[in-house]
Amino acid sequence: MLLKRFSHVYIEEGAESFPLTKRILERLSNATRVSITNYKDVFARSGQNFQLQKQSPKLILACKKDNHIYKGSMASQDFGYRNFYYNSLLLNCVYNCDYCYLQGMYPSGNMVVFVNEEDFYRATRIAIRDRLFPEEPLYLCISYDTDLLAYESVVPYTSRFIEFTRANKDLVIEIRTKSANWRALETIEPSDRCILAWTLSPPEVASQYEKLTPSPSLRIQAIKQCLDRGWPVRLCFDPVLKIQNWEGVYRAFFDDVFKHLPAERIRDVSLGVFRMNADYFKRMKKQRTDSDILYYPFEKSQSFVSYPTEERIEIVETLKAKLMDYLPAENIETWT
Numbered sequence: 001m002l003l004k005r006f007s008h009v010y011i012e013e014g015a016e017s018f019p020l021t022k023r024i025l026e027r028l029s030n031a032t033r034v035s036i037t038n039y040k041d042v043f044a045r046s047g048q049n050f051q052l053q054k055q056s057p058k059l060i061l062a063c064k065k066d067n068h069i070y071k072g073s074m075a076s077q078d079f080g081y082r083n084f085y086y087n088s089l090l091l092n093c094v095y096n097c098d099y100c101y102l103q104g105m106y107p108s109g110n111m112v113v114f115v116n117e118e119d120f121y122r123a124t125r126i127a128i129r130d131r132l133f134p135e136e137p138l139y140l141c142i143s144y145d146t147d148l149l150a151y152e153s154v155v156p157y158t159s160r161f162i163e164f165t166r167a168n169k170d171l172v173i174e175i176r177t178k179s180a181n182w183r184a185l186e187t188i189e190p191s192d193r194c195i196l197a198w199t200l201s202p203p204e205v206a207s208q209y210e211k212l213t214p215s216p217s218l219r220i221q222a223i224k225q226c227l228d229r230g231w232p233v234r235l236c237f238d239p240v241l242k243i244q245n246w247e248g249v250y251r252a253f254f255d256d257v258f259k260h261l262p263a264e265r266i267r268d269v270s271l272g273v274f275r276m277n278a279d280y281f282k283r284m285k286k287q288r289t290d291s292d293i294l295y296y297p298f299e300k301s302q303s304f305v306s307y308p309t310e311e312r313i314e315i316v317e318t319l320k321a322k323l324m325d326y327l328p329a330e331n332i333e334t335w336t
């Protein structure tokens, strides 16, 4: 399905010779190829319609010239790691969740793959060497602005970063996903320093607001497979959406999740309510009129949009208490 999505591949000047480009082109042999000078000419041009492009996204292969690693953001959870970083190996995601900040962050619904992988490894090695707290590892999230595992058959960054992490003892990575693609990891030896982080939402949320993603039950099956193989797994109940009867819906969902997954083998859980950079939210709302979730009377504080403070506290405290039926409080990281 993924391969069929790309009718066109744009190739930036200079990106043609990278082994990753050659591999991707082999797998997309039916796609029309177009040479371009700079990926931003296609990806960043003004007047694009994100949602329209999402219906038939194009793939852009390019080299990222700088910023191969970023400091972690305030809106993200660091799980106690003080050397917290993330990177952007791909821009955009195969899915198109109604609440996704990428709609407001990027001018285009097309997909960019950066093929100069060695530059990302080099920047990571430098960040490890120069980390502020040398007694702690560098914690790197490699799947924030995309869903890396969903692309693994075409762009094998997940497996390659796992091997890179194995070879760098002061590195811990998080791979966040909604994919059910556990087979991509089937032949890879698990590593304690590679955390597979699954975002899970109740079926009531997933069916309405995460329409292109694998169902929660398929994700749970994938998680089970990975736990059985010995991977460290994080569950992310994030973003929690304040839908009708949210408390009953999320409580029932947690019971269902831990009926299928052994809670004692879950490394940790992240719990957070919907929140978004205010500028991204504004831009995304202009483009997307088909989703009621964006029309809640959110509150703007600092540069973020989220539920009003008392509602945020109520949601997080209520759901954390429920999660504590299954996990100790210290294994539950919250964002209020």
Ligand code: SF4
Binding pocket: 093, 094, 095, 096, 097, 099, 100, 101, 102, 144, 145, 146, 147, 178
């Ligand atoms: S899976 Fe994550 S990154 Fe992808 S569209 Fe949904 S929210 Fe955005």
